[in-house]
Amino acid sequence: MVYETSSIAIAVFLLMVAGTVGLSFYLGARARSSHGYFAAGGSIHWFVNGIAFAGDYLSAASFLGICGMIAFYGFDGFLYSIGYLAGWLVALLVIAEPLKRLGKYTFADALASKFQSDGIRTAAGFSTLIVSLVYLVPQMVGAGALVKPLLGLAYWQGVALVGSIVVVIVVTAGMVSTTYVQFLKGGLLVLFSLILTVLVMMRGVEVHPEGARSNPQRITVDADGAKYVDGVRLGLKESERNVAPVGRVLEMADGSTKTGPLGPVGYLRAISGSRIELSSPAKKSIEDGRPVVEYAPRVVDGRAMMAPGNLPTFQGIRRAEVYPKLDFVSLMLALFAGTASLPHILIRYYTVRDQASARKSTIVGIGAIGFFYLLTLYIGFGAMVSGALDPSDSNMAAPLLAKSFSELLFAAVSAIAFTTVLGTVSGLIVAAGGSVAHDFVAGMLRIQLNDSQMIRVAKIASIIIGGLAILAGLAFEGMNVSYLVGWAFAIAASANLPALLMLLFWKGTTKQGIIAGVVVGTLASLFWIAVCPEMFKTMYGLDPARAWVPFSQPGLVTIPLSFAVIVGVSLASVEKIEDRRE
Amino acid sequence: MHHTANEVEHEPESVIQRRQRIGLVLLTIFSLAYGGFIGLCTFAYTWISETSVAGVPLTVAYGVGLIAMSIAVAMIYGLMNREAK
Numbered sequence: 001m002v003y004e005t006s007s008i009a010i011a012v013f014l015l016m017v018a019g020t021v022g023l024s025f026y027l028g029a030r031a032r033s034s035h036g037y038f039a040a041g042g043s044i045h046w047f048v049n050g051i052a053f054a055g056d057y058l059s060a061a062s063f064l065g066i067c068g069m070i071a072f073y074g075f076d077g078f079l080y081s082i083g084y085l086a087g088w089l090v091a092l093l094v095i096a097e098p099l100k101r102l103g104k105y106t107f108a109d110a111l112a113s114k115f116q117s118d119g120i121r122t123a124a125g126f127s128t129l130i131v132s133l134v135y136l137v138p139q140m141v142g143a144g145a146l147v148k149p150l151l152g153l154a155y156w157q158g159v160a161l162v163g164s165i166v167v168v169i170v171v172t173a174g175m176v177s178t179t180y181v182q183f184l185k186g187g188l189l190v191l192f193s194l195i196l197t198v199l200v201m202m203r204g205v206e207v208h209p210e211g212a213r214s215n216p217q218r219i220t221v222d223a224d225g226a227k228y229v230d231g232v233r234l235g236l237k238e239s240e241r242n243v244a245p246v247g248r249v250l251e252m253a254d255g256s257t258k259t260g261p262l263g264p265v266g267y268l269r270a271i272s273g274s275r276i277e278l279s280s281p282a283k284k285s286i287e288d289g290r291p292v293v294e295y296a297p298r299v300v301d302g303r304a305m306m307a308p309g310n311l312p313t314f315q316g317i318r319r320a321e322v323y324p325k326l327d328f329v330s331l332m333l334a335l336f337a338g339t340a341s342l343p344h345i346l347i348r349y350y351t352v353r354d355q356a357s358a359r360k361s362t363i364v365g366i367g368a369i370g371f372f373y374l375l376t377l378y379i380g381f382g383a384m385v386s387g388a389l390d391p392s393d394s395n396m397a398a399p400l401l402a403k404s405f406s407e408l409l410f411a412a413v414s415a416i417a418f419t420t421v422l423g424t425v426s427g428l429i430v431a432a433g434g435s436v437a438h439d440f441v442a443g444m445l446r447i448q449l450n451d452s453q454m455i456r457v458a459k460i461a462s463i464i465i466g467g468l469a470i471l472a473g474l475a476f477e478g479m480n481v482s483y484l485v486g487w488a489f490a491i492a493a494s495a496n497l498p499a500l501l502m503l504l505f506w507k508g509t510t511k512q513g514i515i516a517g518v519v520v521g522t523l524a525s526l527f528w529i530a531v532c533p534e535m536f537k538t539m540y541g542l543d544p545a546r547a548w549v550p551f552s553q554p555g556l557v558t559i560p561l562s563f564a565v566i567v568g569v570s571l572a573s574v575e576k577i578e579d580r581r582e
Numbered sequence: 583m584h585h586t587a588n589e590v591e592h593e594p595e596s597v598i599q600r601r602q603r604i605g606l607v608l609l610t611i612f613s614l615a616y617g618g619f620i621g622l623c624t625f626a627y628t629w630i631s632e633t634s635v636a637g638v639p640l641t642v643a644y645g646v647g648l649i650a651m652s653i654a655v656a657m658i659y660g661l662m663n664r665e666a667k
Binding site for chain 2 (some may be wrong): 022078269317332334366504505
């Protein structure tokens, strides 16, 4: 679809993005010491840090991805909302305060604190880098997909633009500016999502006056890249044709044509009782050597859209076979266990003053993030019946819903979505850069660095990691963003969470056990992903039935494996030490 | 390198252990609710899809309930630890 934007909309978009980057530069100039650069001097107020948690965590996958998934596949998108939030309780109830008590800058600090071990520090630094890089991939893929329709740029240009801006932000700034940017972004995201939700409920549900659309839309791409819709060139001019939007209510349960304003429960009831016309997933073929994508109308029952299993990756839960069901369980376990293991979330605990602030900021974060995820239900279903969905791009559901209300709202929501990508990517790069400086250079290599050298090492590392993120974003174009996020969570949960929990709750844990658990958890989940059915299908172009493992999400196997390795190696290493004593 | 503003509260071990116990109990309760939801979606798909609560499908009601429960558990934990201190 081609989007028409007014000059006011573009001005609002540019103003908001410039404001975010400008604030980052201004605050960045104030962080001179390494403690200021890496941990904001431990001076951030717990409330600001709590909202910044929301800014850090609510990535493009959360906002654009979930709303788009709900708009096209209903309840399945909301399952991600539930899983993403549930993981925060693990962070609050068992991780937040010990992490703050034991560490100074990085997750590795806390893990290595009991044994003062460089081996643990190196293993944890290694897992931090891997998780950050894997989590950067979906962010960059989302960035490319988002910038393409918003600014009319090619995918690679979008990825390169976001990667470059973020590297500039990180290199010129630090944790203080990153925190305030996240605070601003998190606050704006929740506020504008609330505005969108209120507007959706005020509009209510309405039967579309034109009724059902019977013909599919066929988009053909020429050798020179020109696109045609049903044979007419794609565009906004009179002689051209745009892709027609989808998502209309055909009939309501009580036979009425308009509900008027509704409350939160009434809105869900109205959607549940409606018949809705959406678009089928793209059917791709080659005709006369030209690729053709067809979007056929499909009529769905609102009630059926509130059941799980509509999303292609979740359809397995409706089948009798066990492995597709285990794939779903494995993903939901990874979301639950992965949040409290994400490096860019964990480093935020070092920006506040003490354990009580760590606890309070997590509670504020859970409140803001939980409230936002409730709103995704209404934004998603609101987009589903807005008549404004782009059948060729589910990521645009929330911005296009905003556009159905006003151009200005579209500009504001698009700008927030863009800063969302910037915010999460910069948080990840700060975490990874800090880990290189503290865990590898100062910890593993034992190179003594002064403050400014430490910051310089982190900045150089950030530039390299930013470059790698751009390359990864280009390599994984077209992959399902939510699936990629699921993998990042699975690796984080397998590598970091078992080690942290065992260190805190089992006195028999040894240094060797932790190192083995982190390394095996990281490598096993990476290996599983490399040989899973989804990779065979999407990346290697091979028959997924030939994959080496039966399902694609590794968490269900690799998280328990990591626990088992820690217990086994700890017991074995204690016995060895005792044998030597004898 | 200087570590100035970060403070580590030196709390008695008994306070830390009490807090850990509260955390583990609350996490166990929430995990059961979360696990139950995933289990129903996976292994009782038809039942959870066809059951309603006050006109709203159980899937949605349970999901919204889990989000509300997350926020409630977080607040309870915060309040209990304020008392403990």
